[in-house]
Amino acid sequence: MIRILICFAVVHDTENVLKSDWENLTSQNPGIEHSNMIIDTYDESALEYALQCKEMASKVTCPIHLTALTIGQSLSATIYQNLFAVGIDRVVLLKEKAPVSFCPSRISRIIHKFTCDERFDAIFMGQQNSITCNGQTGIRLSNLLNVPLISYVNDVVFINNKFHVKTKKRLQYTRAVIEQPAIYCFFNAERSYLRMATLREKLKVQSREIDVFDVDKTFDQQENEINLISLSYNPVTRNCQFINGQNAGEKAQVLLSLFMKD
Amino acid sequence: MSRTILVLPNDDLENINGLFEIIENIGGAFDLILIGDSGYLQESNFKVPDKIQSIHHFHDLSMSQPLGFGRYSKSLAEFIKQQSYSLVISSANEDSNVLLPSVSTVLDGSCMTDITSLNEKADRFYVTRFVYNMNIIAEFELCRRPVIVSTSHRSSTSKWVPIKFLKKTNHFFPATDENWFSGLESETITEVDGLRNAKKVLVAGRGVSGKKGYDKVAEISKLLNAKTGTTRPLVQEGIAANHEMVGSSGVIVSPEKCLIFGSSGAAPFAFGIDKSQIIFGVNNDPESQLFRFCDYGIIDDCSLIISELLKLLQPFNG
Numbered sequence: 001m002i003r004i005l006i007c008f009a010v011v012h013d014t015e016n017v018l019k020s021d022w023e024n025l026t027s028q029n030p031g032i033e034h035s036n037m038i039i040d041t042y043d044e045s046a047l048e049y050a051l052q053c054k055e056m057a058s059k060v061t062c063p064i065h066l067t068a069l070t071i072g073q074s075l076s077a078t079i080y081q082n083l084f085a086v087g088i089d090r091v092v093l094l095k096e097k098a099p100v101s102f103c104p105s106r107i108s109r110i111i112h113k114f115t116c117d118e119r120f121d122a123i124f125m126g127q128q129n130s131i132t133c134n135g136q137t138g139i140r141l142s143n144l145l146n147v148p149l150i151s152y153v154n155d156v157v158f159i160n161n162k163f164h165v166k167t168k169k170r171l172q173y174t175r176a177v178i179e180q181p182a183i184y185c186f187f188n189a190e191r192s193y194l195r196m197a198t199l200r201e202k203l204k205v206q207s208r209e210i211d212v213f214d215v216d217k218t219f220d221q222q223e224n225e226i227n228l229i230s231l232s233y234n235p236v237t238r239n240c241q242f243i244n245g246q247n248a249g250e251k252a253q254v255l256l257s258l259f260m261k262d
Numbered sequence: 263m264s265r266t267i268l269v270l271p272n273d274d275l276e277n278i279n280g281l282f283e284i285i286e287n288i289g290g291a292f293d294l295i296l297i298g299d300s301g302y303l304q305e306s307n308f309k310v311p312d313k314i315q316s317i318h319h320f321h322d323l324s325m326s327q328p329l330g331f332g333r334y335s336k337s338l339a340e341f342i343k344q345q346s347y348s349l350v351i352s353s354a355n356e357d358s359n360v361l362l363p364s365v366s367t368v369l370d371g372s373c374m375t376d377i378t379s380l381n382e383k384a385d386r387f388y389v390t391r392f393v394y395n396m397n398i399i400a401e402f403e404l405c406r407r408p409v410i411v412s413t414s415h416r417s418s419t420s421k422w423v424p425i426k427f428l429k430k431t432n433h434f435f436p437a438t439d440e441n442w443f444s445g446l447e448s449e450t451i452t453e454v455d456g457l458r459n460a461k462k463v464l465v466a467g468r469g470v471s472g473k474k475g476y477d478k479v480a481e482i483s484k485l486l487n488a489k490t491g492t493t494r495p496l497v498q499e500g501i502a503a504n505h506e507m508v509g510s511s512g513v514i515v516s517p518e519k520c521l522i523f524g525s526s527g528a529a530p531f532a533f534g535i536d537k538s539q540i541i542f543g544v545n546n547d548p549e550s551q552l553f554r555f556c557d558y559g560i561i562d563d564c565s566l567i568i569s570e571l572l573k574l575l576q577p578f579n580g
Contacts, residue, residue, distance in 0.1 A: 012394075022397050032394075102393075134375075143368060154504075176445055178443050188511045225405055226374065234398055239557075
């Protein structure tokens, strides 16, 4: 059996946060607690590709087992029931009371400890988190585990018991067959949505529970390599001048003349 | 304290001059580490600003490292440790943003990529960078040494800043067998290049009403001799190709004129168009975030404006 670990973060959905909400932030808190919590978009790609690999493997003789792992104080039932419903075999919460944002070194050490206790053939994760934008967890984990890191993963398929990977960097796609356990960091992947579960699939898994483990307290005692000092709103630099007109035709005419002007 | 600038194989002169500009505001002398053998790096003498005191050139006979930086990070980490560099600065790009954290892990230092500013106060390093989907600017203290950062600051000049010549000290990366992958193939993406360097860009967002709307925007682009880009929702709906996506995780464009139809103006998208000289936006919501990034805006139904533009451009068709 091939075992894949998928690391995911649960983050604020910033798409629906209003400008006025951002402007109310305090120096250490963005003040968007009211916004929905979602799986980070980069990690959604990692989860979706893991599910696709599992489906490909089910057609041959080598089954794939999927473990989805997150770190935080809690995990909502809506999120984990959906993960079970779409085909994730096991969901693990590493319970950590201390804030986990902006601590890539600590996060990678916590995941490293978990992976040392269990054997995985591949680790999938988003290359970065849309909130902290660090993009360091996968890289640090690769060094700690001493396994190769494949960054900018755009597509993965599972053929003949091997992962065939496609990466996209600058003006180049690169394809290769991966021969050893590795970490796959997804960035701007071709399939960036996690599939939706049907009602029937959700009902089937509604009694399933996640595995919860407390994070070793020694991780909190170590000094962070990065300290957050303050947060401030990103100001806008352009002053928009609106094009007016009696109808769309008039506005389009002004727009076109401005656009074509040298 | 020793400091160094790291120049990577894919850096261009705007990157290097940008780094030279950054160090003007930071105390101390710097070394310069060049990696790779491409183009301008082959010169035996190198023109540098006064603050640069020595140059180390790491040659590599097989530069293609599309899948990993393992051996570079270990060799560089060893060299940085040997030279006791307390600060390492590189330009931010797809290579450095993977290589630098990797080097930092080996050295147990502090690393931050894509920083927008760097300050040194009382022997402490402070940096700023965008967070929360680029809506917020955060200030951090980088506590451990060495401090390793990449910056997206680019100089406006693509010519050398000629101050003095220095001779380089040559080093070589050790050759290693990469046996963890097989069947390596590469393919150049030509379409992205066209969009990235286009002088005029039209962007179709979610508000263009599906495939028909997107096709109409592409038709207008053709008539205006512009390139067509798109936003994430249209790629996710399968309407547009992945390589046409404009934004922080797609193509960053810098045209003279950029016209955007029906985008909400989410911060990651705005990052991809912000280098445009003049930005035009069309959205039916006067409160749309899009207008924060525009020089000219139209509050109206996108489909109507698109149809009117097509009518106006019909005489030029064919």
